[in-house]
């Protein structure tokens with residue numbers, strides 16, 4: 167069984183976001199790029215599965231600007247993935263186009279048993295490519311997965327509202343979108359990094375996959391920074407006074423209690 | 424593409440026979456824009472709930488009063504909901520950005536070849552559809568431009584829009600949703616382990632009290648729970664104490680936890696790391712209780728209390744109880 171893992175490169179969580187002068191997007195100058203944190207769980211699970219003898223190989227796929235998306239693919243290779251594919255695409259490619267490109271790239275490789283993704287990319291926060299991809303591949307999906315048992319069938323645990331847990335059984339091939347808790351992603355080892363450097367990353371284009379801008383469904387524009395918050399109102403006095411004052415302010419000024 | 428909104432379909436979730444607040448927010452917005460509104464109600468009790476929707480400006484309800492819809496199954500829901508959207512002829516589909524909706528609608532959108540955007544925080548319907556959503560964990564926001572001709576699916580974060588009151592008693596025409604096929608499914612929900620709390624989920628809660636490493640040890644989380652009980656809040660946590668194993672990951676607020684936007688967020692013993700702020704800075708009123716006057720949480724707070732949480736929290740609990748008695 168072949169596993170495909172879809173990964174995205176995103177700004178590091180500490181990155182300060184600046185906007186382009188024309189507000190058409192973020193200013194990418196000086197940004198430190200990392201693998202989307204949830205995708206790390208997806209890569210780890212795939213590599214672990216293969217090492218446990220339940221899969222033959224792990225291929226990582228990324229849709230994004232080729233010049234830097236390959237860095238994230240190299241990280242995944244260094245974590246133990248066998249092969250990597252980059253689909254060169256503009257920075258602001260939308261979810262619909264991304265999902266279509268991923269589906270075409272994966273189908274082009276032949277058989278697959280499991281597709282792993284992260285539950286959400288922390289840049290656009292849409293959490294939609296996974297489900298769209300599963301639809302294009304006509305396979306079942308489940309998201310927010312924090313535990314996965316693999317046999318002939320997949321048994322996925324997902325945490326839903328109010329701490330409730332669902333145990334979902336899926337017939338393979340299937341797509342699993344990983345949540346935190348699924349595993350502890352490994353750090354790439356030095357030999358892993360050296361090996362990853364030598365691997366050839368397969369390069370595809372949107373054109374080659376017959377994905378065009380006609381496949382786009384949304385575009386983000388008119389970017390804005392959040393409005394400045396007025397400075398904090400510090401409530402002073404001893405603990406009793408602070409508590410009393412706060413309760414009064416919350417009821418009478420903020421009207422939230 | 425035309426952004427004209429003329430026919431709105433609201434996907435409403437029901438809980439204990441009642442339409443959830445998130446859907447009522449959307450119905451209020453549609454009613455204010457004098458739009459023709461249809462509603463989708465799935466699961467046991469859907470029919471009775473539909474009967475109460477006339478006062479919310481709903482003219483037609485797609486009702487699947489069927490236990491097969493009581494438990495979410497992506498395969499079952501995608502099939503039925505895609506069918507309903509096609510039948511409805513709606514140009515705009517609105518739903519609360521719950522975990523269910525976020526899982527479901529991207530798949531439905533791909534099936535219909537249309538657009539779905541989750542986690543929106545601003546919505547205008549009159550004068551054309553206008554939607555804004557946070558990006559990069561709330562470090563900026565952007566407007567969404569829709570590029571497809573088909574129905575546009577917008578998932579709104581809870582607590583962003585006001586809820587009105589039902590008024591008048593309009594007639595609701597009921598359209599029965601066919602029972603879903605449940606044979607040959609590739610997705611089966613084998614078991615559901617109910618969470619302990621009967622409280623609202625963090626993403627829906629109107630008040631949240633969150634605790635962090637300042638609590639020193641797991642046993643002290645009790646302080647957070649009692650404070651939350653005193654004001655009807657849902658409890659949350661920073662990643663530090665989730666990683667330490669004090670509380671479950673479902674309670675984590677932040678970039679790699681839940682994004683919340685309650686009316687009131689009380690952060691206790693939380694420093695306000697950028698990843699935590701990413702999950703809660705959209706809250707309307709933020710209270711920070713921290714002994715370090717320089718903690719970054721104070722930069723986002725509306726009200727700050729510099730002091731020892733072990734002294735303040737029990738007293739504050741008593742004050743809140745007094746307000747509610």
Ligand SMILES: Cc1cc2nc3c(=O)[nH]c(=O)nc-3n(C[C@H](O)[C@H](O)[C@H](O)COP(=O)(O)OP(=O)(O)OC[C@H]3O[C@@H](n4cnc5c(N)ncnc54)[C@H](O)[C@@H]3O)c2cc1C
Nearest residue numbers: 635636637661662663677678679680692693694699714732
């Ligand atoms: C990729 C990535 C993703 C992350 N995602 C998240 C996320 O989703 N959510 C999240 O929360 N974090 C996240 N983090 C972690 C984040 O960086 C911080 O480490 C974490 O939020 C700190 O938690 P804390 O505020 O509880 O602890 P600390 O930073 O240790 O703060 C404890 C605070 O308690 C105060 N305190 C101590 N004693 C008292 C007392 N007696 N009375 C009052 N105050 C007291 C201290 O002054 C201090 O400000 C992420 C980090 C990374 C790298």
